[in-house]
Amino acid sequence: MIKGDTELKSEKDNEEEKGYSLTETEDELVIILGGEIDHHRALKIRVNIDTEIAERRPKKLVMELSRINFMDSSGLGLIMGRYSKMQVLGGEFVLREPCEGVMRIIRLAGLDKIIKVEKSENEKESNKNEARKNK
Amino acid sequence: MRQEKINEMSMKLPSRSVNEGMARAAVAAFCSQLDPDASEVADIKCAVSEAVTNCIVHGYKNEIGIIYITVSLYADRTIKIEIRDRGRGIEDVKKAREPLYTTDAENERSGMGFTVMESFCDKVRVVSQCGKGTKVVLCKRLRKR
Numbered sequence: 001m002i003k004g005d006t007e008l009k010s011e012k013d014n015e016e017e018k019g020y021s022l023t024e025t026e027d028e029l030v031i032i033l034g035g036e037i038d039h040h041r042a043l044k045i046r047v048n049i050d051t052e053i054a055e056r057r058p059k060k061l062v063m064e065l066s067r068i069n070f071m072d073s074s075g076l077g078l079i080m081g082r083y084s085k086m087q088v089l090g091g092e093f094v095l096r097e098p099c100e101g102v103m104r105i106i107r108l109a110g111l112d113k114i115i116k117v118e119k120s121e122n123e124k125e126s127n128k129n130e131a132r133k134n135k
Numbered sequence: 136m137r138q139e140k141i142n143e144m145s146m147k148l149p150s151r152s153v154n155e156g157m158a159r160a161a162v163a164a165f166c167s168q169l170d171p172d173a174s175e176v177a178d179i180k181c182a183v184s185e186a187v188t189n190c191i192v193h194g195y196k197n198e199i200g201i202i203y204i205t206v207s208l209y210a211d212r213t214i215k216i217e218i219r220d221r222g223r224g225i226e227d228v229k230k231a232r233e234p235l236y237t238t239d240a241e242n243e244r245s246g247m248g249f250t251v252m253e254s255f256c257d258k259v260r261v262v263s264q265c266g267k268g269t270k271v272v273l274c275k276r277l278r279k280r
């Protein structure tokens with residue numbers, strides 16, 4: 001039990017240090033972003049993700065956005081930068097589960113027209129319900 | 136008719152990036168007196184974050200200066216937020232406001248800051264003078280509750 005606690009803690013420390021957490025499977029590297037993505041945090045996150053890309057050479061890079069509760073145009077820079085990086089490396093790049101607030105700013109910049117955005121069925125359903133409610 | 140000002144708050148802070156979160160949170164907290172809804176709070180935070188970040192990365196590029204913020208609340212539920220720096224200023228404001236225009240692409244600026252401010256606020260005024268600094272005034276009228 002004690003071991004479990006320390007493991008949990010070190011994982012969390014790691015996340016705080018890098019600015020995100022990460023999962024890797026055979027075919028994709030998933031960067032899980034959370035909290036507030038602004039210029040201050042984007043700086044650090046960018047450097048760390050790029051190190052990750054250089055070391056792991058993923059075929060597909062996924063940025064999982066569902067845990068973000070604030071993002072400004074610095075986040076757009078972060079996304080566009082990693083997208084171009086994956087383009088150069090000939091890999092795939094995907095944005096996953098942005099909340100409505102994040103999606104709005106992605107749309108504003110037209111990023112959804114050039115980058116694939118994946119949303120789960122659940123999300124789509126609840127969006128429809130939301131839309132119905134707002135009518 | 137000029138609307139009655141019901142409250143005002145001023146703050147100044149050094150142009151360190153760690154203050155970006157503080158600045159938008161403080162402005163949002165002050166505006167909460169007018170009982171904005173969640174999406175209005177999100178709009179205000181994002182617009183303020185853009186203007187403050189611009190002071191830090193463009194106005195005071197390679198130096199630390201002071202950012203001045205004043206928030207005024209009006210009886211008709213209008214919020215006016217002034218964000219000012221005494222930095223390098225903008226040569227061509229019209230051009231700077233165009234979507235995707237940036238002078239700092241190498242640092243992954245997206246050039247979408249002014250576009251975000253414009254789409255999340257009702258009015259954005261920019262006054263700037265080279266070598267003197269830049270003032271951005273954001274106006275947003277909250278919906279009736």
Ligand SMILES: Nc1ncnc2c1ncn2[C@@H]1O[C@H](COP(=O)(O)OP(=O)(O)O)[C@@H](O)[C@H]1O
Pocket residue numbers: 073185189190193194195220222223224225231232236237238239244245246247248249250269
């Ligand atoms: N406070 C400021 N001081 C000096 N230049 C500024 C300031 N704010 C904006 N600018 C100029 O306007 C341009 C566009 O700003 P913006 O739309 O926020 O895009 P970005 O910050 O991504 O470059 C900047 O690249 C910069 O040249």
Ligand SMILES: [Mg+2]
Pocket residue numbers: 073185188189244246247248249
């Ligand atoms: Mg900007």
